[in-house]
Amino acid sequence: MRGAGRFAPTPTGRLHLGNVRTALLAWLWARASGIPNILRVEDLDPAAVPAGALEGIYTDLDWLGLVYDEEPRKGGPAGPYQQSARFDLYTAPLERLNAMGLLYPCGCSRKEVAQAGLAPHAGDEGPIYPGTCRPAAPAPLDSLSPIVLPNGRRAALRLNVPAALERLGTGPLVGFDDAVCGRVEMDAVALGDFVVRRTDSLAAYQLACAWDDVEMGCTQVLRGLDLLTSAVRQVLLLRLLSRPLPQYAHVGLVLTPTGDKLSKRDDAIAVEALRRGGEAPERILARLAGISALPETGDLARLTSAFAVAPAWRESVRLSP
Ligand code: GLU
Numbered sequence: 001m002r003g004a005g006r007f008a009p010t011p012t013g014r015l016h017l018g019n020v021r022t023a024l025l026a027w028l029w030a031r032a033s034g035i036p037n038i039l040r041v042e043d044l045d046p047a048a049v050p051a052g053a054l055e056g057i058y059t060d061l062d063w064l065g066l067v068y069d070e071e072p073r074k075g076g077p078a079g080p081y082q083q084s085a086r087f088d089l090y091t092a093p094l095e096r097l098n099a100m101g102l103l104y105p106c107g108c109s110r111k112e113v114a115q116a117g118l119a120p121h122a123g124d125e126g127p128i129y130p131g132t133c134r135p136a137a138p139a140p141l142d143s144l145s146p147i148v149l150p151n152g153r154r155a156a157l158r159l160n161v162p163a164a165l166e167r168l169g170t171g172p173l174v175g176f177d178d179a180v181c182g183r184v185e186m187d188a189v190a191l192g193d194f195v196v197r198r199t200d201s202l203a204a205y206q207l208a209c210a211w212d213d214v215e216m217g218c219t220q221v222l223r224g225l226d227l228l229t230s231a232v233r234q235v236l237l238l239r240l241l242s243r244p245l246p247q248y249a250h251v252g253l254v255l256t257p258t259g260d261k262l263s264k265r266d267d268a269i270a271v272e273a274l275r276r277g278g279e280a281p282e283r284i285l286a287r288l289a290g291i292s293a294l295p296e297t298g299d300l301a302r303l304t305s306a307f308a309v310a311p312a313w314r315e316s317v318r319l320s321p
Helices: 017-033 053-064 087-099 110-116 161-168 205-215 225-240 271-276 281-290 300-306
Strands: 005-007 037-039 103-106 156-159 173-178 182-187 195-197 220-224 247-251
Touching: 005 017, 005 220, 017 037, 017 053, 017 220, 017 247, 017 281, 017 300, 053 271, 053 281, 087 103, 087 195, 087 205, 087 225, 103 195, 161 225, 173 225, 173 247, 182 225, 195 205, 205 225, 220 225, 225 247, 271 281, 281 300
Parallel strands: 005 037, 220 247
Antiparallel strands: 103 156, 156 195, 173 182
């Protein structure tokens, strides 16, 4: 398999310094490893993409000088590079999971899951699904056509995680070696049965992202630590689908100089606002390199030669004022 690194933004708004730091580290890692950089647009939900958002991301990345070898505007051997053009490609993995008897329809609304769900701490997917619709005896569904339940609701498809683990013959712990965090192991049952196909019959993030990473030959996946529980779910999917794991690297969040979470509404951290305010792109890259144990320079060639994955990236970092 060829290797590649990737940056996979969801175009819901303009890039902020947290996104750019992830993009920069992922870009440098691939460059330093001599493999192509892919820009994959995760617009699985085209209705959630505001007009102009994708163009805004292109403008920001171009201005910063983060050039991608393969991306939607250029194409490349692993395209298309926009998930909205890849919907058909997610049918094959869904069919395989179904043939294993691991999918089941679920008509619970978000509100119902929130009310019955457990431990809302496990972040990225919201409250943990308590298994309300999980069948007692897992079996393949007759077909993967859209399912309308007797109450008129359209069903999502969830992965039966306990049955999946039984099939793999492993215990509940799903683990992988992360280049930044070291060994990661989590109880996948405790993370709940997650959605792999949404109620609109389109693939859900976990499935599309994991599948695209292998199909596009991505061997490096560097992204925010907020996606660590997603990584566990994606590792489980890839094991079930007998696909190799990429090398994951999850990096801590970027915080404001006062230690608050970055907010998309805060102009001080939006690339576009900094550009309008006269800040040079090299200065932005230098600031982000400086808080990432790299030389404080915006020279991408210098940063590439100085690049090394650092365990310290696990910690949250504050922007310099
Ligand atoms: N599209 C996701 C996001 O913007 C990131 C997915 C990933 O890097 O795996 O949050």
